[in-house]
Each structure stands twice: as C-alpha cells, then as structure tokens.
Amino acid sequence: MLFSLQLIESFYLGIVPRCYWKMGNFRVFIKSVRFTYRTKRRFIVFVTIFALTAAFVAFFVNTLDGYQTSNYLDQRGVFLLQSQDYNVTAGQGQALLNSIRNLNLDFELDDLQLYRYFDVDASLRIYSINISNPWLHPWVNPEVVLAGSYPNNEFEAMIPQGDMQVRATPNNIFVSSTVAVGSQFFFSNGSLTQFNNTDDVLKVSVSGTFDATNFGGAKRDSLWIFVDDTVFDKLVTLYAKNATTEVYTYAASVTVKTSGFIIPDANDYDNVAILKQQIETQILPNSAQYGVWEETAQTSSATVKKENRNRDVTSFGFAILGGILLVTLFSYLLSRFRQREIAILKAMGYAKSSIRLTLIAEILTTAMTGFITGMIAANGILLYLSLRDLNIVRRSAFLRLEAIGASFAIIVLVTLPGMVLATFRALRVSPMEAFRDRA
Amino acid sequence: MSVEVLLEAKDLVKTYRRGRNEVVHALQNVSLKIHPAEMILLYGPSGSGKSTLLNLLSGLDKPTSGEIIFQGKHDITKMDESELTIFRRNEVGFVFQSWELIDHLNAVENVEVPLYPDDIDSGELRTRALQLIRRMDLIDREYHFPKELSGGEQQRVAVARALIKEPKIVFADEPTGNLDQETGDLIMRMLKTICRMGTAMVIATHNEDLRRYADRVIRLTDGRIH
Ligand SMILES: Nc1ncnc2c1ncn2[C@@H]1O[C@H](COP(=O)(O)OP(=O)(O)O)[C@@H](O)[C@H]1O
Ligand SMILES: [Mg+2]
Numbered sequence: 114m115l116f117s118l119q120l121i122e123s124f125y126l127g128i129v130p131r132c133y134w135k136m137g138n139f140r141v142f143i144k145s146v147r148f149t150y151r152t153k154r155r156f157i158v159f160v161t162i163f164a165l166t167a168a169f170v171a172f173f174v175n176t177l178d179g180y181q182t183s184n185y186l187d188q189r190g191v192f193l194l195q196s197q198d199y200n201v202t203a204g205q206g207q208a209l210l211n212s213i214r215n216l217n218l219d220f221e222l223d224d225l226q227l228y229r230y231f232d233v234d235a236s237l238r239i240y241s242i243n244i245s246n247p248w249l250h251p252w253v254n255p256e257v258v259l260a261g262s263y264p265n266n267e268f269e270a271m272i273p274q275g276d277m278q279v280r281a282t283p284n285n286i287f288v289s290s291t292v293a294v295g296s297q298f299f300f301s302n303g304s305l306t307q308f309n310n311t312d313d314v315l316k317v318s319v320s321g322t323f324d325a326t327n328f329g330g331a332k333r334d335s336l337w338i339f340v341d342d343t344v345f346d347k348l349v350t351l352y353a354k355n356a357t358t359e360v361y362t363y364a365a366s367v368t369v370k371t372s373g374f375i376i377p378d379a380n381d382y383d384n385v386a387i388l389k390q391q392i393e394t395q396i397l398p399n400s401a402q403y404g405v406w407e408e409t410a411q412t413s414s415a416t417v418k419k420e421n422r423n424r425d426v427t428s429f430g431f432a433i434l435g436g437i438l439l440v441t442l443f444s445y446l447l448s449r450f451r452q453r454e455i456a457i458l459k460a461m462g463y464a465k466s467s468i469r470l471t472l473i474a475e476i477l478t479t480a481m482t483g484f485i486t487g488m489i490a491a492n493g494i495l496l497y498l499s500l501r502d503l504n505i506v507r508r509s510a511f512l513r514l515e516a517i518g519a520s521f522a523i524i525v526l527v528t529l530p531g532m533v534l535a536t537f538r539a540l541r542v543s544p545m546e547a548f549r550d551r552a
Numbered sequence: 553m554s555v556e557v558l559l560e561a562k563d564l565v566k567t568y569r570r571g572r573n574e575v576v577h578a579l580q581n582v583s584l585k586i587h588p589a590e591m592i593l594l595y596g597p598s599g600s601g602k603s604t605l606l607n608l609l610s611g612l613d614k615p616t617s618g619e620i621i622f623q624g625k626h627d628i629t630k631m632d633e634s635e636l637t638i639f640r641r642n643e644v645g646f647v648f649q650s651w652e653l654i655d656h657l658n659a660v661e662n663v664e665v666p667l668y669p670d671d672i673d674s675g676e677l678r679t680r681a682l683q684l685i686r687r688m689d690l691i692d693r694e695y696h697f698p699k700e701l702s703g704g705e706q707q708r709v710a711v712a713r714a715l716i717k718e719p720k721i722v723f724a725d726e727p728t729g730n731l732d733q734e735t736g737d738l739i740m741r742m743l744k745t746i747c748r749m750g751t752a753m754v755i756a757t758h759n760e761d762l763r764r765y766a767d768r769v770i771r772l773t774d775g776r777i778h
Contacts (some may be wrong), residue, residue: 137669144661144668151656457652458665460612461713462641464634467669544640545612 141467145474155450156479159443163483163524166435168491171512171520173431216391231349239338241345432519436527444535447475452542459544469536476535480528488517557624558720558752559586559609564618566604566775578604579615579775586754588720591747593763594756596772602756603725605772609754610644610723611636641666645714645751647724647743651706653698653713659685660694663712684712688742704735711742721752728759740765 149156206229229241340348448455451472458468492512566579578601586592586609594602607613609620611628620628628639653662663681685694688708698706707727714722724743728736736759744765747753755762763769771778 137671140674141668148656148661153656453652454654457654459637460610460640460646461666462637462639462644463666463669464637464641543612545607 138467138470141470142474145471146478149475149478152475155447156482159447159479160483160486162439162443163480164487164490166439166527167484167487167520167524168494169435169487170432170523171488171491171516172494174513174516174519213392216388218388218391229345239340239345239348241342242339243342432523436523439527439531441534443476443479444531444538447472448535448538448542451475451539452546455539455542456544456546459542465540468539472536472539473532476528476532480524484521484524487520488512491516491520556588557585558588558590558622560584560621560624561605561609562619562621564605564608564620565616566601566608566613567616577775579608582618582772582775582777584770584777586721586752588752589747589750591744591753591765591767592755593766593769594754594772595758595760595763595769597758600758600772601775602758602772604775606723606725606754606756610646611639642717643720645717645719645722647707647710647714647722647727649726649729651698651703651710651730653706653709655698658695658697659690659701659709662698662709663716666713666717681712681716684715685709688712702735703731704738707731707735707739708742711739711746715746715751719751721754722746724753724755726757727755728757728762733761736762 230238232238455468458471495512561582561584564579564582565577568576568578570576582601582605584592594605596602604613608615608629611620611631615629618629622628622639622643626639628636631639654665657665660678660681663685664677667677667680682694685708688711690705690708690712693701693705693709696705698709701709707730711727714724722743727743728739731739740762743753743755747767755766
C-alpha cells in the first residue's frame, strides 16, 4: 500500500507538482479514502473486480504451472537417485555425500540426503526420512500419503495402509487388516517423546503375517515404517545396532536449487545433467560400491523450454487482456458514477488537483482492498484444494511470493493508466451538470 | 442599500446552437446590477433563460457576448478556467433545485466539503460547520445521511454548505422547486435572514409567491428583461 502510494505520488509529481503538498489536499485524500468505503455498492462491485483479477493472477502463477508439466515441475527441484538399492554402511554413505558436496559446481545444491534403514526382524523394516522435506523420497511423498495424514512432527511415524501410507502416533499404530491380516504394531511405552531416555523400553512388535501385496503394488515381504531421522538414530541405538557399520545406506538424493520466476526452468534441468556428469566422473570408479546414478525427471530439457515459453506467453496474454478490460471498465464506470459529484465539487470551486486526488484516493483504495481481498481468496482456494486433493497443490497451501508479487505488479500496472483515464474523463465534466434539472 | 455594485452584467447575449441550423437565443442584451446584501428574484416562466443567466453570472459558463464585472474591477467573462475556479471558490455559493448533496457523506461532512482543500484546521472546520447547521435549525440532524433527511432538511444542509465559505453572493436555482409551500417558505425566510447579514442572493424561480421575499424582482421573458 505505502509502496504503491509513493509510486503513484511520484508518477503524478511529474504532471501536477507542488499543489499536492498542501495540508488541505492531504485532507482531501484522506477523506476520500474514508468516503470510498461508504459508497457501498460501487465499492463492493469494484473491489470484487479487482479481487478477482488479483486472485486469478496469483492463482495462475502459483498453481497452473503444475498442471502443465507433470512430475518434473511439481517437484520444484530435480532428483538424482541411485538406480538400484545398494547396501553400504553409513560411513560409506557419508563419504559419498561429502564427495558430492565437494564437487566444483556453478550452482547451489538445495538438499543432499541419505536414506537409511535397518531391519528389526524379517518382517519389519524401519526407514529414516526427513519429515520436513517430504518431497525428497518417492515413498514418503505426500502424493502417496492419505490427505492430511502426513506426520506433523518427528514423533509421528508413517505406516502403510492399503496402497497409501498414513500417519501414526505412537499410541495408535494399528495396521488395517487389508494390509496385514491380524497384525498389530505398538510402541509399548506409549510415547516416542521418551526416546530421549535410552533406558526406556521401546518395542516394535509384529505378530501374524504381513501381506504387503496391497502396498504400492509391489510384493514386499516386510512391513516398512518411516520415521524421522532423529527418531531413527534413537531406534538404532535402542536396537543395539552399530550406526557406522551395521546401518545400511539405502539411497542418496540430491536436489538442485532452482531459480527463476517460475521454478524450475530448463536451465535447472541442464544443471542436473551437469551434476550427473560430475558425479559420474568422480564416483563412477567406485560404482561397484555406490551404484549408478540416474535422474528421475521424465521431461526433456527441450520440452520444458517449450512449455515454459508457452506458459509465459499465455500468462502474459491473460494478464494484459484482463488488465485492459479492467482499466476500461473501471475508469469508465467510475467517472460516470461520480459525474454528478464531480460537477458539484467543480461548481464549489475545487481545483483540478483536488478533484484528481479524490479519484486517485478512490481508485487506490479500491485497488488495494481488492488486491488484499484477492490474495485472501486465492489462498483460501489453495487451502481448500490442498486439503481436498494433494495432487493439485503441492508442498504448500500458501501462495508463493512470486505469485503475490506478480499479482501486485499487475494491479499496479492496471491501476496507473486507469487513473489517468478516469481523471481525464472526470476533468472534462462540466460543473453546469450540477444545475441540470432532475425529475 | 449601498451604492457600490457587487456584480454588474452588461449586454449579456447567450445563444445556443441546436442541431445544424436552429439557433436558440437564450439571453438577449441582458444588463443588471447586483448590490451587496441584496435579495434579487429572477422571475420568469420555464425556458425564459433564468438558469442560463445564473450560469453566466456565477462563472460556470461563458456568454456569447457581453461583460460581467465583479466589484467594479474584474471581468469574469475574460477569466481562464483556473481563475474562474478561484472566483467560485472564494466569492460564490450555490443552492440547487435538487439539493445535490453527496449521498455517502453525512450532513456535517456535506457542509464541510467546500473547505476540505483549504488550509484550515479540521477541528475548526468541524466547529464552523456544526454552528452553521444549527443556525439552519437542524438540531440533532448533524450526523444523518441525506437519505435520512426530509427534502426541506436536505435543502437547509445545502444552504449551510453554500455559506460555509462566507461568499459575497449566493446563486439559487429554483431552491423551493422540489419543496411543498410551507417548507419552501421556511427556506426563503432563512435565505432572507442570511441576506440581511450581508450576503447577496440571486434566486431564480417561476413561482410568483416568492416575490414577496425579494428586495427587487427581475422579470425575464424569452431571454429579455423588462
Ligand atoms: N445547453 C443548451 N443547449 C441548447 N439550448 C439550451 C441549453 N441550455 C438551455 N437551452 C435553452 O435556452 C433556453 C433557456 O433555458 P434555461 O436557462 O434553462 O431556462 P429556465 O431556467 O428559465 O427554465 C431554453 O429555450 C432552453 O431550451
Ligand atoms: Mg432553469
């Protein structure tokens, strides 16, 4: 609001300089802002128009890119994964991560993770995940987790249920019979928060036979439980495993930090190719130990480039079109609605600068209220969708900063010429119109 | 009555063009003098040119020919738009037939509006507006919106608005035209009182009853004074 005020002030400074800096005109502005809220019907109509535009732009920038390029754009980053399960010790895994970290790259790595597991017994395997970064592992991706069931904190675990996984708190780990007929798992001391004390007895027991055919469509012969890294470390000690020699590294995942207005772009994709090459030249000699690396992204660099261009052109087109519509409609209607009022003000001897100020105040108030309303509305839609269907809105139920910024920029862009047009039309109103007899 | 002249019109002619070749002679060689604190009734039937004359005298419109001299010095027909704006701002008040209050402003605010752009303290402005409103016998109506007020009350707010700048002259175009007789008389009595306190009034009307309030009646027929 303040920012745009300054922008507009300096915009008008070029046209009507000094006369604005009178105390009286300041009062005209402030009063006009307040009175704008009183013109109820007009205000609501215009705020709605602005809000719809703002929400549309924000929602468009925020979400629609996800529809256009499957998988790859959704992730907002790019994976590299080992192509096969390859068992190494934790020490070997760390060495691998360090060598990746030490690569001389022009771009930043967003995240580097090691996945570990250990088998409690033949029927139960515990995996480490980072619950604050769910996108880094396909099995714990919220896509396969029942809506709303993703762990909230590190003391909650995930267990399979049907072909999905569900959140489990230490008190309610209960696997439905479709997954494990007659099987029940429980932490006998009731709360994982007590992991701090390794003297506490913590048991994960399995009884009956685990039938994993329903989970992910793959035949697995043990039940997998996913717990946060910190809990995992405690479980390791609890089950008397040796963290460096006995815990197996499962896979390492590398995410490239993406850049640009709408992320990621083809350039990021190319960065992954570079990274892969680097990893291969340095690590390939040890591939017997670490396995072969491959990308999980399915979209080619060329496709991404093309889709990005199409998307940019479309969104730009939409924004411009909507903006033009809005400018025309708003300025036309406003100067018409206020025609009588402007005639009265003119008859009373209001200077052009004062009349212009009343209009600027009304347009600004409307545009900014519309913008804020639109952002709240767009976020509401996002929130609703994210609760209803995780596949549409990924990672966050909140608008990205780029989306809000784009929306704001377009509202300001639309508002500036609208103001010029509205004031131009209004200043041509003859004060004699106030005299015209009305039935 | 003072001999000095506040506003003098000399040979005012106003012709309108209607369509391609029809010409309307709205005013033909109208000359008149308005003195300070004088109440003038511009009386004539509909279409006789009353509104046209008010528009010219108040600087809202320009005559086809003729002069309008303010306080013996300034010819307002020769002023440019910004000079006219200043003239209206400082010297002139308006009262309209249909009041023309701003709907979403309450009574005090409507009265204050003309002075918003001036460098006057907001508290002082509010005090002045409230005093004026109360002088119009609008007690307990100060914060009502126009649609909550009767026609007569709205017109009294409009009169207060015309007076807030303490103008030298007030133009009123059919100020009682939308009011019943009783309310119309009330408004006229108020205008008369204000006039007595030093503000010249030019009131256009086609209502003969109002003639008794005037110091002077100027009859207008077909754009001419007799
Ligand atoms: N803008 C205009 N264009 C053309 N003719 C006009 C215009 N304004 C007034 N007239 C004509 O001028 C004459 C005087 O009109 P007006 O001053 O409104 O009269 P009154 O106020 O006494 O009813 C009328 O014939 C009217 O039709
Ligand atoms: Mg008239």
